[in-house]
Amino acid sequence: MALRLWGPLRVRIAVMAAAGTAVAVATVLLAADLLGTGEAENAIARAARTVAVSMAERLEPPLAAGDHEALVRTIRRAAERGGALLVVVFDHNRRVVAAEPVATPPGPVLGAWPVGDDDQIALTLGGVSVQASFQVIRNGGDDLGGLWLAVDRRPIDRALGQFRVRALIFAAGLVALAALLAWLAAGRITDPLDELGETVAAIGRGELATRHPVHGPEEMRRLAQRVNLMAEQLESTRAEQARIAAELDGQVRDRTRQVEQANRLLLNISHKDPLTHVENRMGFERELDKYLSLCRRSGQPLAVIMVDLDGFKEYNDTWGHPAGDQALAAVGTALQGRARASDTVGRLGGDESVMMWIP
Incomplete structure (x- = not known):
């Protein structure tokens, strides 16, 4: 049975590769999400502004003429066609003169003339995420009033959500692929080390005739050569020890015979x-x-x-x-x-x- 001494190292390499890939992918995805979100915000803001400018141009004649009915018809058609979820029109005194659809209250934000440059805002209106854009209605150089126009943000939000889901799936697949490739690559290192470990274990058990095949990368070939050299030296040392032991055993037997003969001679002399x-x-x-x-x-x-x-x-x-x-x-x-x-x-x-x- 193979001695998987280097298995934990292989696991650590795969985990480190997966972690490194995850960090890199997370960084890229975060940057992409920030850029994508920014682009999406700019796109929805530009779309809302474009619709608001177009609506302001259509509302300028009835607002200048003081034709309230024409004003309401114009913003109602815009709401019915789906170009706007809510249109709130102000006169030159900054008072609300019309709002469509009537069933959707504008709330405190869209029901007031904006302060400063806050002419773009994202908010929730009646449970719906909208992008609101404010546009001043002018006739020549005179300000006739203004309008808040809110468009639906849900399509862009859904697109961003789908992008994030696909990005997460892609990231998970990329991390898994990196871990698999790292596992396979680490195996090219740890498997030869495990095989070398088996050879060393056999030598440790006294099987000094064992030799490891010299193949693979240069580093593994050098390790195999050194292990084989160690085995040869141990085998030579064992042979030398056996020779010395045999010589000593022969000398001990000779000395024993001589002592026995001397003892017999001494015994004979003494008697x-x-x-x-x-x-x-x-x-x-x-x-x-x-x-x-x-x-x-x-x-x-x-x-x-x-x-x-x-x-x-x-x-x-x-x-x-x-x-x-x-x-x-x-x-x-x-x-x-x-x-x-x-x-x-x-x-x-x-x-x-x-x-x-x-x-």
Whole structure:
């Protein structure tokens, strides 16, 4: 199973790409919305002003003639044709002289002559969003009055709403696409790293013969080469350690054999008489204990012969110590020549020798 060590990094890359794209798209959409809203506001304002100017031109004759009925007919036709939702006409004294449709009250804003340059205003009239434009009605250089004309803003508002919805859908798709592309692009980085992680894990488990394929981008090739070099060095080190361990094991076995031989030699020396090559007192006592234990278990008798050389001191003093040693060695040889393989011959000290056996 693949070791997905770098999976979280891949997720972070995708999330960061999506977040960055979202910020960029949001910035662009905000700027576009501001520009679009501004353009829409200017467009609806220009449309309202155009209709208001046209309406002022049509209302100038009846207003100059004081023909109220013609004035009402003119603004009523404008309202019926849908060019205006509300028309409020003022005379030169800035008093309202006509308003259509009558069922729609102009309210405090449109029912008054504007103050200053506030000749464009967006407001809600009877639950409907409208754009109102004020236009002075003139005859030559004389001001005959003025009018407020309100047009429906709902089409432009709907268009802006649709634009924003489409922009949000586009932004969401763009962010999702950026995240997907970042995920796929990150996979080209993290997948080789995961594969390299599997190789390193295998080497860590002791599979030092494992090698990683050298392919892909230059960085991955360098990493693979270094991992392979590490594996080769570890494998070489292990082989060298095995060789050294084998040598040490051989040396230990050799030393063990030498120590065992030395111990046997020391044991033999400690229990053998160097002159006669028979058991010394210590060796004889050790063998005596064995014989006694065996005789007690089996009920067999034990035979012992003690040998003492008469006049040995005078012989040794007369002929010298070498001659005395030869005599003692001859006694040991004679006793060994008469003994069986299971019998024991020993020298207790001086010229005293002993032979022990089970009859």
